[in-house]
Amino acid sequence: MAEKRIDKATITEVARLAGVSTATAGRVLGGYGYASDEIKKKVKASAERLGYRPNLLARGLITGKTKTIGVVAGDIQSPFYSSILRGVADVARAEGFGVLITNSDELLARELEAVQLLLEKQVDGLIVAPCDTERSDHLRKALKEGCPIVQFDRMVNGLRADAVTVDNRRASREAIASLIEAGHRRIAILAELERWDSGDIASFVARVTSRSIEPANLFPSWQRLFGYVEAHLAAGIEIDRALIGRVGAYSLEAARLQALQLLRLPGRPTALFTADGLMTAGAIDAITSLGLAIPDELSLIGFDDLDWMSFLKPAITAVVQPLTAMGETAARLMLDRLSGSESPPRHVTLELSLTRRGSVARARLS
Amino acid sequence: MAEKRIDKATITEVARLAGVSTATAGRVLGGYGYASDEIKKKVKASAERLGYRPNLLARGLITGKTKTIGVVAGDIQSPFYSSILRGVADVARAEGFGVLITNSDELLARELEAVQLLLEKQVDGLIVAPCDTERSDHLRKALKEGCPIVQFDRMVNGLRADAVTVDNRRASREAIASLIEAGHRRIAILAELERWDSGDIASFVARVTSRSIEPANLFPSWQRLFGYVEAHLAAGIEIDRALIGRVGAYSLEAARLQALQLLRLPGRPTALFTADGLMTAGAIDAITSLGLAIPDELSLIGFDDLDWMSFLKPAITAVVQPLTAMGETAARLMLDRLSGSESPPRHVTLELSLTRRGSVARARLS
DNA sequence: GCATATTGTGCGAACGTTCTCACAATACAA
DNA sequence: TTGTATTGTGAGAACGTTCGCACAATATGC
Incomplete structure (x- = not known):
């Protein structure tokens, strides 16, 4: 026959039932001070009986920790x-x-x-x-x-x-480097690249080239572009700005359209690096609709590893973020x-x- | 020259600065009582100056609402x-x-x-x-x-x-019905089907058949199986229990294995209904590895609509949950x-x- | 004109905890 | 014995709000 208390029991009521002060009851219930075993038992029993549940608001108010x-x-x-x-x-x-x-x-x-x-x-x-x-x-x-x-x-x-x-920059650099090593020279990148106050893509590339930009506070997609540029620099490959697909928004549709544009370029890239999961999705959509074969007609590396990437045919090589x-x-x-x-x-x-x-x-x- | 208060200001301090009682300050800051325009302005100014931020813990403690x-x-x-x-x-x-x-x-x-x-x-x-x-x-x-x-x-x-x-049951029933209408007779289902205390699949099917089970408190995957059975019943198609793939766990790998088993059945089903997104993923994986062509060799309807389903080739017909x-x-x-x-x-x-x-x-x- | 709302303000008590003390009782060392 | 920890308990004040009330001033109704 459980009690049908509709109101919540407070420490005061538990204390009263146990015949001790609220301070003592508080100590045993909150576990923060001395209490004899006998009293501990009594208080706990009372708490149990009343269905006592500590009020973390009150505790937080006084301790300053929530x-x-x-x-x-x-x-x-x-x-x-x-x-x-x-x-x-x-x-x-x-x-x-x-x-x-x-x-x-x-x-x-x-x-x-x-x-x-x-x-x-x-x-x-x-x-x-x-x-x-x-x-x-x-x-x-x-x-x-x-x-x-x-x-x-x-x-x-x-x-x-x-x-x-x-380590966006490094992972991106290595991914691009591996594409270069596989013989690719025209590698496109599809990236969000929103919000950068200091100019356009060209000036960003220029500043990376001249080492006059600090990557630490860049947004991830910019850091990934940074690595892309660095890898090209290291391999002595000139950067074709047309291959840098700046989506400028974070949506599947925008990514798809930008991917389409990249893949319809006169000298179509032989490889594509997508700078994040959504970009990869947009790219796949575009690639599929264009009927391009991966990897024969286009190699692809994506940033982010989503579940579907492993069971697509072919499965997609990806940079996995922990x-x-x-x-x-x-x-x-x-x-x-x-x-x-x-x-x-x-x-x-x-x-x-x-x-x-x-x-x-x-x-x-x- | 912003104030560099390291401690937080309370309503009391705001009240003091504004030269009113804490009750009055509370009323204007909390917006719950009368206050003259003049005082309102003064209190708000003081609050602003001290960087006052209400303490929702204290408020919650007294109002009983957090x-x-x-x-x-x-x-x-x-x-x-x-x-x-x-x-x-x-x-x-x-x-x-x-x-x-x-x-x-x-x-x-x-x-x-x-x-x-x-x-x-x-x-x-x-x-x-x-x-x-x-x-x-x-x-x-x-x-x-x-x-x-x-x-x-x-x-x-x-x-x-x-x-x-x-409405799991109905959506499932309709999905299956549409497969039946497309001429399919051997339709497999791949579903989680964990936790049901009242026996095995056979007895579940029997109880659905005899209308002696109340679907409201079933877990979704069971409700979907319910619809599957109903659709068969309605079309007068006998149920082949071998076509009911009970994954029994919620993991991609388990789904994949069970899908593999279904698709390797002697009389391979011509259609597959996957009862949830993860099941669909497992099924796709299995289908791909078996080299089966969708939809020519196997029709597929999945419960849950995940982003990748629309850009797979072919795109997957799916029941979308809002x-x-x-x-x-x-x-x-x-x-x-x-x-x-x-x-x-x-x-x-x-x-x-x-x-x-x-x-x-x-x-x-x- | 008077009764009655409505508006405006402050005092002090809540809310349910923990914290700071004060004080006993017991233990242990010198 | 005395002194000093250690352990155990309770009274009462916090914490930062809102709430109930008392009271005053002004407005409204007739």
Whole structure:
């Protein structure tokens, strides 16, 4: 015959039932002070009987710690963010933390709003994929208010906060190098390449060439283009700007159209490097509709490894990002901060690996 | 010259600076009572100057409302849950609610733990994909404590709580019917079909045939099998149990193996119905490795529409689930409850649509 | 003119915890 | 014995809000 308490029991009621003070009951229930075994038993029994459930709000109010981490992702619906989120959630759960999520859709205004909500909810820390690597007053302010931040995927310029990223530039350089080694000379790249304030593609290429650009605060797709350029430079291959497909938006359709344009070029590229999963999808769509054979007529390497890439025929050679590991790392960095670490900002760069499947062939002699 | 307050300002400090009582400051900042325009202006200015940020913990403690919804998903990493989550998050955000997420991995113990955490964090409501449609004391208890619940994807037997599901049975029946209409007689089904306590596939089929089973509380894959059986019944086609591929686990590899087995059957089926996205992926993998041509040698309809299905060659005919809509609906049901609705439990069933692409052909005359 | 709303303000008590003390009782060392 | 830890307990004040109330001033109804 279970009690049918419709209201929740508080520590005070448990204490009364057990015949001790609220302070004592609090100590045993919260596990933070002395209590004799006898009293412990009595309090626990009372708590059990009343169906006591601690109120973490009240605890948080007084301790100043909510054991909650706020996450600002771009779009949890995407495999990219959802995998990262999973990593964060796993580590958080193991440590008894909750995870509060928000989507920015890569819009600064949304990010602002999200950060504000999370801060008002008194999260202990913020894990953010910042959507602007320059304008970040809100993040600095959060930091100043004592709320630690861990960035992932990209890094705000000069923000003194931990970060987890991936070695985009190097992975891209190596992927391109492997295509070059396979004899390809006309290699196209299909990439998002939104938001770069300092000019057009030509000037970006020029600045990479003259080594007058710092890649750390670039958005991933730009870093991947950076590696693309470097690989060409290293091999002494001149860059044909027509082969750089700047999608300029993050949608399947835009990617498809840009891919179509690249593949219809007079001197069609013999290889294509797609700088992210969505770009790969758009490219495949275009390639299919054009009836091009992979890898005979076109070699393909994609950034991001999505499930379907391994059972497509042929399977697609891809750069795989350790997404859940990225989330786990971010969460660990955060938990480390929360347990008091005062070390200077740490930047973890995860390595990427190229999974060779069947979408790359040697270029035919021209 | 921004203030460099390292501590957070409270309503008390704002009140002091503005020269009013905390009650008055609270009223203007919280927007819940009278205040003259003059005072409003003064308080807002002070708040601005001190960088005041409301503490939602304190507010929640006193109002008993945290404006936070807890979500228990199976695995946010999967496209299924992440899309639903996105829908929930969107609606929640629009109404100023936060979303606290947890993963159950479809394990009851995990779900228990998750629900407990969320309840302790005092969420206003719980949106859950229950992993057991029978054992649900934790959910009933939550309900009794006044925490509303919205279930999605499946429904606990006899739980007086709102629910959003999808018309699995009908969509499946119609998909199968369309295959039958295309002349197929040997149609295989590849489905998860875990957890059903009441016997094996044969007895399930028998009970569907004798109409002695209530589909409402079945897990989706069983409901889809239900529709499969019904469609056969309606067309007067006898069911060959060998064509029912029970994967029994939720993994790509298990699906692939079971698909392989189905497709190697002596009298190979001429059509395959995969009961969910992962099953479809496993099937495609198997079909590819067997070198079977779709749709000429095998017609295929899959439940769930994943991005890659539209650019595979041929594109795959699929039953599309309105996932974000499901999340949005769940959130709306919840918000409705939270704004006081006392109506009896509502059950929203979303309709599914079959997107016909290129993976179905007429069966060749046998 | 008076009764009654409506608007505006402040005091102090909640909310359910943990924290800081004060104080006992016991243990152990010198 | 005395002193000093260590262990155990309770009273009461925090934490940062909102809420109930008291009260004043002004507006509205007739």
